[in-house]
Amino acid sequence: MGTRGICLLLALTSMLSAEDFHKLPAWAQAAALEVLNKPIPDADAWVVLEQTEMAYIGGGEVRTKHLRVVKILTERGVNEAGYILRGLGGKASRINRLKGWNLRPDGELVKLDNDHVLSSGTSDATSVSTTVATLAVLPRATKGSWVAFESEETTKFPGGPLSRFQILEENPIHRFLLLAAKKEGWFSELKQVSLQLEAFHFKPWLKDAEIQSGPSLQILDLPALPKDEGAQPPSEDVLPEVMVRFEDPELKDVPPTKSWDVFARYFHDSYKTRYSGKSEIGLLEKDPEMGLLAIHRWMTRGLIYRQVYLSPERGWTPERAAETIRKRYGDCKDLASCFVSEARAMGLKAYPVLCKIQEGTAHSSDCVSVASFNHVIAAVQLEKSLGLPAEIETPKGRFLLVDLTSRSTPLGLLPSGHRNREVLICQEAGGLWVHIPISAVQQPTCNVRLDGRVDGPGRLEATLRFQEQGDALGLRSTYLGQGAQGLREFLLRNYLDLPLTGALDLVQVGDPLEIEKPFEVQLRLNHPDGFHLQGQEGILVSWGLPGTPGPIQKPGRPRQFPILIEDISRCDYEATLHLPWPVTPVVTAKKIDTPVRMIDWSAAEAREGAGSVVHLTFREQKHDAYFDYPDREHGLGVWKNDRLQVRELYREGFAFKLLK
Numbered sequence: 001m002g003t004r005g006i007c008l009l010l011a012l013t014s015m016l017s018a019e020d021f022h023k024l025p026a027w028a029q030a031a032a033l034e035v036l037n038k039p040i041p042d043a044d045a046w047v048v049l050e051q052t053e054m055a056y057i058g059g060g061e062v063r064t065k066h067l068r069v070v071k072i073l074t075e076r077g078v079n080e081a082g083y084i085l086r087g088l089g090g091k092a093s094r095i096n097r098l099k100g101w102n103l104r105p106d107g108e109l110v111k112l113d114n115d116h117v118l119s120s121g122t123s124d125a126t127s128v129s130t131t132v133a134t135l136a137v138l139p140r141a142t143k144g145s146w147v148a149f150e151s152e153e154t155t156k157f158p159g160g161p162l163s164r165f166q167i168l169e170e171n172p173i174h175r176f177l178l179l180a181a182k183k184e185g186w187f188s189e190l191k192q193v194s195l196q197l198e199a200f201h202f203k204p205w206l207k208d209a210e211i212q213s214g215p216s217l218q219i220l221d222l223p224a225l226p227k228d229e230g231a232q233p234p235s236e237d238v239l240p241e242v243m244v245r246f247e248d249p250e251l252k253d254v255p256p257t258k259s260w261d262v263f264a265r266y267f268h269d270s271y272k273t274r275y276s277g278k279s280e281i282g283l284l285e286k287d288p289e290m291g292l293l294a295i296h297r298w299m300t301r302g303l304i305y306r307q308v309y310l311s312p313e314r315g316w317t318p319e320r321a322a323e324t325i326r327k328r329y330g331d332c333k334d335l336a337s338c339f340v341s342e343a344r345a346m347g348l349k350a351y352p353v354l355c356k357i358q359e360g361t362a363h364s365s366d367c368v369s370v371a372s373f374n375h376v377i378a379a380v381q382l383e384k385s386l387g388l389p390a391e392i393e394t395p396k397g398r399f400l401l402v403d404l405t406s407r408s409t410p411l412g413l414l415p416s417g418h419r420n421r422e423v424l425i426c427q428e429a430g431g432l433w434v435h436i437p438i439s440a441v442q443q444p445t446c447n448v449r450l451d452g453r454v455d456g457p458g459r460l461e462a463t464l465r466f467q468e469q470g471d472a473l474g475l476r477s478t479y480l481g482q483g484a485q486g487l488r489e490f491l492l493r494n495y496l497d498l499p500l501t502g503a504l505d506l507v508q509v510g511d512p513l514e515i516e517k518p519f520e521v522q523l524r525l526n527h528p529d530g531f532h533l534q535g536q537e538g539i540l541v542s543w544g545l546p547g548t549p550g551p552i553q554k555p556g557r558p559r560q561f562p563i564l565i566e567d568i569s570r571c572d573y574e575a576t577l578h579l580p581w582p583v584t585p586v587v588t589a590k591k592i593d594t595p596v597r598m599i600d601w602s603a604a605e606a607r608e609g610a611g612s613v614v615h616l617t618f619r620e621q622k623h624d625a626y627f628d629y630p631d632r633e634h635g636l637g638v639w640k641n642d643r644l645q646v647r648e649l650y651r652e653g654f655a656f657k658l659l660k
Contacts, residue, residue, distance in 0.1 A: 021146070023109040024101055028148040031069040035174050043224055045070050045077030047173040054163065055183035056246040057154075058190055060254065062161045063096075063183070065152045070171075072145045077171070081141030083149045085134040097152040100136055105144030112136055112149075159316060159370035160254035161246040166239055168205065173222040180216060180244045194247040198367065204629055205240050217242060230552035231639065232561035233626075236360030243371065255316060257368040264354075264424060264431030267316070271352045271426070275341035276321045286346060289386045295342045296402065296411040301513050303338070304329040305405045316370060318352075333376040335404035340378050349381040353401060354424045357417045364422055364433040377403040377414075379425045388412030390440040396432055399425060401440065407480065408471040410515045413442040416470075416568060419624075443568055444472035447518070448544040450575035452530070460530025463507070464496075464544055467518040472569055476512045476519040484509065487521070497541055502527045531579070533658075538583065540654040545573055545618065548650050549596075549643045553636055563627040563635035565596055573618035580611045583656040590649055594642040597622045601653050614656065 019036070021029040031049035040046065049069040057063050070080045081102060085095060100112030138147050157163075167176055180197055182190045197217060210220040225239075232238075247257065256262050281298050285291040306329045318324075318333040321341035330338065336352055343350035354373040356362035362372045379399040385391055390401045390412050401423070406415040419441040425432040445468065452462030471477045478490045484506055492498055503526040510520040525543070532539045553559055585603035592599040600619040605612050627635025 028069045041172045043171045044074045045072050045080040045171040049175050050173050051177040053179045055181050056161055057183050060251050061156045063154045068149045070147050075143050078141050081138040081147050083136045095153045099150045100138045101148045102138040102141050103146040110140050163244050165242045168225045170225055172224045176219040178217040192249050196245045198243045200241045202240050226560040228554045229561045231563050231565050233564040234360040255370050261430030263368050264426040267426040268428050270317050271337050274318050274320045274337050279345040280322050280325045291346045293411050300407050307331050332405050336376045336378040339404050343380050351379045352426050353377045353379045390414050392434050394434055408476050409442050414440055416441045442470045445469040445570045446472040448573045453578040454531040458529055458531045458533050460527045462525045464523045466521045469518050480512050536658045538656045542654050548647045559632045559636050562629055562632050565625040567622040569622050571620045575616040577614045582659040583612045586655040587652045592645045595625045595638050596642040
């Protein structure tokens with residue numbers, strides 16, 4: 001049947017249906033008609049078609065066509081009338097076509113026009129980027145609307161022709177299609193190009209979906225992403241994902257994927273061209289420990305971390321070390337390269353190290369790809385140990401690992417997000433995978449001290465002192481970024497339950513860049529009801545303590561994500577309180593020991609004239625915990641039990657009985 005015959009058939013079917021789709025393009029009509037007799041899901045919207053066609057056209061360029069049809073089921077589903085295209089900017093990407101249709105329930109068709117398309121850069125105060133976000137919004141969408149989008153763009157990826165798709169969305173998808181191919185033209189010969197389509201983490205998410213795989217992928221009836229589930233692992237580690245990669249041997253300026261050794265040598269060689277060969281900060285020290293400490297201190301105070309996203313011109317190559325120092329800022333690869341350059345100027349062997357943090361985990365068993373990494377740190381090879389925790393012994397020698405993006409972590413430790421990760425040291429001889437033990441990372445630690453006095457009506461005047469190692473409470477980074485006023489507002493918002501009639505003064509703030517020492521903040525507080533009287537009981541405001549844990553699951557819903565709790569922080573709290581009445585604590589001692597944390601609480605009272613002096617102590621050590629798919633309901637029970645015990649302690653531990 002020809003194109004005209006298909007269109008006539010679609011028009012006839014549309015006339016016989018309850019809704020008239022003939023105003024939509026033929027491909028959108030077909031998608032809408034396919035689901036007319038299917039049960040409507042319990043969702044805000046229903047993605048009836050999510051189709052991506054990718055064609056490699058040579059020279060590292062990929063042409064992508066995207067078709068999308070959505071039925072809006074509720075007023076909350078109206079956000080599906082928005083459509084975002086994220087390009088790399090410059091000559092690396094261009095939008096060839098962008099169209100949209102909104103078929104309203106009253107039969108009116110609203111088309112996308114230029115007034116409803118906005119493109120803007122994505123740079124801000126903390127990042128530098130050439131990427132461009134193009135937002136298209138179909139006007140007047142409402143419950144019952146059918147919305148459709150068609151786009152076509154051409155992209156040249158800095159890391160090579162590779163794309164990753166996380167296929168689950170907030171709303172269910174009826175038909176997911178991913179079509180990939182090579183497109184040869186008059187001037188392109190692509191016989192040597194290979195296509196790889198790899199799927200990850202399909203189980204257990206797609207156990208009821210119909211999957212047809214091969215060079216392309218089709219999946220029917222994808223479920224929606226779980227809603228309102230906290231404490232979940234990074235999505236790249238657990239959610240269904242598809243990677244499409246075109247291997248073109250003619251491309252010489254992208255990381256090779258033959259093996260991890262070849263891949264690592266590429267990065268070693270590309271970074272090597274960015275080193276200065278001399279110290280750009282004027283370092284004369286030759287002792288390894290003193291020299292590395294001097295470099296680290298200079299960079300911590302002299303350079304600012306700013307995200308500089310991949311650009312077509314730079315790709316994965318860092319800025320020259322001299323230029324980073326001149327600009328006084330850089331992203332992770334710039335700062336790592338600068339540190340390596342300075343270490344090499346001392347005569348040490350130093351290398352870039354590829355990592356993955358926050359968004360997922362890199363493994364030596366992964367297929368060779370730049371997609372395995374999102375972060376760069378530095379490694380210095382040591383002839384003898386300096387006695388630092390972040391030294392890793394390997395078959396190829398001892399290496400000190402350094403993350404220059406953290407301005408709160410001293411030399412010799414790594415930020416806590418690196419614990420139990422695998423990283424790839426890129427040497428001239430190849431790649432060296434190493435595991436980072438928990439002993440190599442900084443433990444976020446805080447000490448809180450409250451000294452206060454309560455008068456007859458329950459007004460509390462107190463001095464509160466915070467000390468944090470690293471950035472345990474966020475005080476150090478807040479003061480660095482927002483100054484004293486920002487720090488004051490941060491404390492009021494997160495740690496101090498202070499009414500408008502109260503008062504807070506910053507008495508003393510330490511130097512946030514003395515990272516070998518705890519960062520200290522001293523406050524003077526006045527709370528009109530800091531010791532709240534209720535009959536024969538008084539309740540102290542729990543100033544300075546971490547908040548009680550919140551829920552990670554809505555009641556009555558089965559858990560779908562595994563449960564991951566990543567927190568190894570420690571908090572030591574002491575309070576001395578002078579009261580005008582004799583009191584006795586409701587709880588004098590309590591211990592909490594769960595897979596999530598250990599808490600040791602005590603309250604002691606002594607008479608002081610006609611009143612009392614109360615001394616409280618709180619020691620908390622948190623633990624990492626993981627409950628995989630088979631154990632997720634058990635993990636949910638563990639979290640609920642832990643939360644219940646902590647909330648009960650906070651409720652009872654600050655309560656006192658007034659004695660006659």
